[in-house]
Amino acid sequence: MWLVLPEQSASRRARIRVLMGPPRSAVPEMDGDSPPEGAPRPTFGGLTLSGFSRHLRAPRRWRGGPAWLVMIANVDAASILTALASGASYRYDLIWFLAALTLPLFFIQEASGRIGAVAGKGLGELARERFSARLASTVALSMAAGDVATYVAEYAGIALGLGLFGVPPIISLPIAFVAHIALVVRGPYAWVERVLIGISAGVVVSLAVVVLHRGLLPYSPFAVSAQPAFFFLLAANAGAVVMPFMLFYQSSATALKRTSVSISRQSTFLGAIVSEGLMIVVVMIGAGLGGAIDFTTRAGFSAALSSGLGPGWPYVMGVGLVAAAFLALVVISLGSAWGVREALGLSPKSTLWIYLAESVPAVFVPLLFPQLVTLVLALMVAMVFILIVPGVFVGTLASDPRLMGSETSRGFWRAAFWVSLGFVVSIGVLAIVIYR
Numbered sequence: 001m002w003l004v005l006p007e008q009s010a011s012r013r014a015r016i017r018v019l020m021g022p023p024r025s026a027v028p029e030m031d032g033d034s035p036p037e038g039a040p041r042p043t044f045g046g047l048t049l050s051g052f053s054r055h056l057r058a059p060r061r062w063r064g065g066p067a068w069l070v071m072i073a074n075v076d077a078a079s080i081l082t083a084l085a086s087g088a089s090y091r092y093d094l095i096w097f098l099a100a101l102t103l104p105l106f107f108i109q110e111a112s113g114r115i116g117a118v119a120g121k122g123l124g125e126l127a128r129e130r131f132s133a134r135l136a137s138t139v140a141l142s143m144a145a146g147d148v149a150t151y152v153a154e155y156a157g158i159a160l161g162l163g164l165f166g167v168p169p170i171i172s173l174p175i176a177f178v179a180h181i182a183l184v185v186r187g188p189y190a191w192v193e194r195v196l197i198g199i200s201a202g203v204v205v206s207l208a209v210v211v212l213h214r215g216l217l218p219y220s221p222f223a224v225s226a227q228p229a230f231f232f233l234l235a236a237n238a239g240a241v242v243m244p245f246m247l248f249y250q251s252s253a254t255a256l257k258r259t260s261v262s263i264s265r266q267s268t269f270l271g272a273i274v275s276e277g278l279m280i281v282v283v284m285i286g287a288g289l290g291g292a293i294d295f296t297t298r299a300g301f302s303a304a305l306s307s308g309l310g311p312g313w314p315y316v317m318g319v320g321l322v323a324a325a326f327l328a329l330v331v332i333s334l335g336s337a338w339g340v341r342e343a344l345g346l347s348p349k350s351t352l353w354i355y356l357a358e359s360v361p362a363v364f365v366p367l368l369f370p371q372l373v374t375l376v377l378a379l380m381v382a383m384v385f386i387l388i389v390p391g392v393f394v395g396t397l398a399s400d401p402r403l404m405g406s407e408t409s410r411g412f413w414r415a416a417f418w419v420s421l422g423f424v425v426s427i428g429v430l431a432i433v434i435y436r
Helices: 010-020 049-056 065-073 077-090 095-100 102-119 123-130 133-163 169-186 189-214 228-241 244-257 261-287 298-309 313-344 348-368 372-386 388-398 401-407 411-435
Strands: none
Touching: 077 133, 077 228, 077 261, 077 313, 077 372, 095 102, 095 228, 095 261, 102 123, 102 244, 102 261, 102 388, 102 401, 102 411, 123 133, 123 244, 123 313, 123 388, 133 169, 133 244, 133 298, 133 313, 133 348, 133 372, 133 388, 169 313, 169 348, 189 261, 189 298, 189 313, 228 261, 228 372, 228 411, 244 261, 244 313, 244 388, 298 313, 298 372, 313 348, 348 372, 372 388, 372 411, 388 401, 388 411
């Protein structure tokens, strides 16, 4: 996929294609990474130790914007609300699980970024090129379903976040909708990315400030409960951590920026650690609410934060919640919604209509459904199952040597991807079986 915004001309798109060059089947090694000719290359699961070192070293010039953005966008309003509910209900009990989710998050997202780096295309375009029209349409529908569900969750987060400032949803949601559509339609990608990186910094700072104010509490970070609600929150956290829109954005933006496999991988690794660290921070914030959080009304949510954090601090939390939601809204539109168009084989002019078709209904749902936190948690559990189709699609592409060449998933990387995807889905299945 070529991540070009709707108003760009055909000549501009042609220039971008020329500048980007042909798809790359391999990324050359950096100087000093290759051992002397004839020397043995120690490996683990098909990964050389020198290569692993290269993937984790900081590059001289960081170009990991797409990977960083998608991982911070992972700490969206849905994730924040899910983590708050986890902390309020079970204090620090789920911290071990969130830490464990770092690995599935990394391995699944790494495959998506590697596809974009090697193929020079996004997942939507690859679905249309390499599979039948029916299968491509199935991928597109799964993308669209994930988009709509995530849009609903983000607009619910905006309604709750601005509600902390006394702004009613009937005012806050239309404003957020107009700002969201205006940004994705009018701004060139490079400028939009800079705006999003600034927003991501706001998310990180606001959450860090709140948890520093809250401080550590004397709770154990590891516990397991047999209660159905505990397994429901496990599934909600799994769905909030690995979301379909993240796969499509990272592959598309990585292709656009011509990010190398090694830089994409190390940026994804860093982003996975930071994003899960932020999720743990939110759980710690939620634990300070002492179980007082009210999942039924916006007023109850505001009152719970005020009583748990103290005067003034809910506003800081509200800033982080709104920033996280808006960041995710834009990332979804720039990656996944555009991917839907490409997978369906529609013209670029239809992209705006896809934005509107996916996001307009999502604006109305929070207005009609007063139990916003409960709504978000249910959507995150559903996200586990929505992930199945795009997850299998990514795993299949990453294992295709005709597309990936020397970067094909083999051995360790292939096993790690499928185990990660299976782990996330199994958590959702387990929660449904127990919670029902």
